[in-house]
Amino acid sequence: MITPMMRRYGELVAQADSASEATAPLGRSFDHSERAARSETEVPRESLRSLLESAVEGELKARHQLLAGPSGSLIRADHYVDVGGVPVVMPRDLTGSGFSTASIRHISEQQARELERFRLRPGDVVLARRGELGRAAVVRDEQSGWVCGTGCFLLRPPARLDADYFAAYLRGPDARAWLEAHSTGSMKMKTISLDVLRDLPVPVPALSAQRAIADTMKRLDEHERLLRDQIALTQRIRHTALDGGIIPAP
DSSP, X not given: OOOHHHHHHHHHHHHHHHHHHHHHHHHHHHXXXXXXXXXXXXXXXXXXXXXXXXXXXXXXXXXXXXXXXXOTTTSXXXXXXXXXXXXXXXXXXXXXXXXXXXXXXXXXHHHHHTTGGGBOOTTOEEEESBSSTTOEEEOOGGGTTOEEOTTEEEEEOOTTSOHHHHHHHHHSHHHHHHHHHTOEEOSSSEEOOHHHHHTOEEEOOOHHHHHHHHHHHHHHHHHHHHHHHHHHHHHHHHHHIIIIISSOOO
């Protein structure tokens, strides 16, 4: 008979194999992104404002924009529902590489329709405007139709700026240091304004280099997730072992 502990150990072996299999593609991605970066002799820095204003010919202005989430008067406490509804993304719902639904709150579909301009589309970038600055996540199909909440900014990037590259840059030390240096408020609750964010300097390599860098960062995020899963499962195995799994019960 396979015991619960041995079953979990089998899961741990499978997770370790998955992490090992992901290592080789990660190495190739590193090599690709490094070669792409070396090919850029001088990477220009442009303000986010400039990137948004300099759309290529034929690109619709409505397709790229930067706006702050709705004010508190547009999403009040009594708008939230306990069952069903549309998720509203707040700063606490932004993780290191995506969105967390652990404590996300919802509003009714009717209320969400009244906030149509704040609804998320795949390829959008949601970033925190207060608290721990630099948190950002790229919207995927799973988050399509969600609402950008108070406390966040919504960026619909122009064609010259890869969404995953920009989100990775925001999470990096240069962007975080710049945002914190230009923030207001207390140490515990730093805030940036929309005008300040528009002035954020962004290194803009060729789009191919942006995508190579973004691919490497996504693979690193996935590798980290696999390792975290291994650690969590190892901790559960330890608990099972101490709770009569291999140590005799009294």
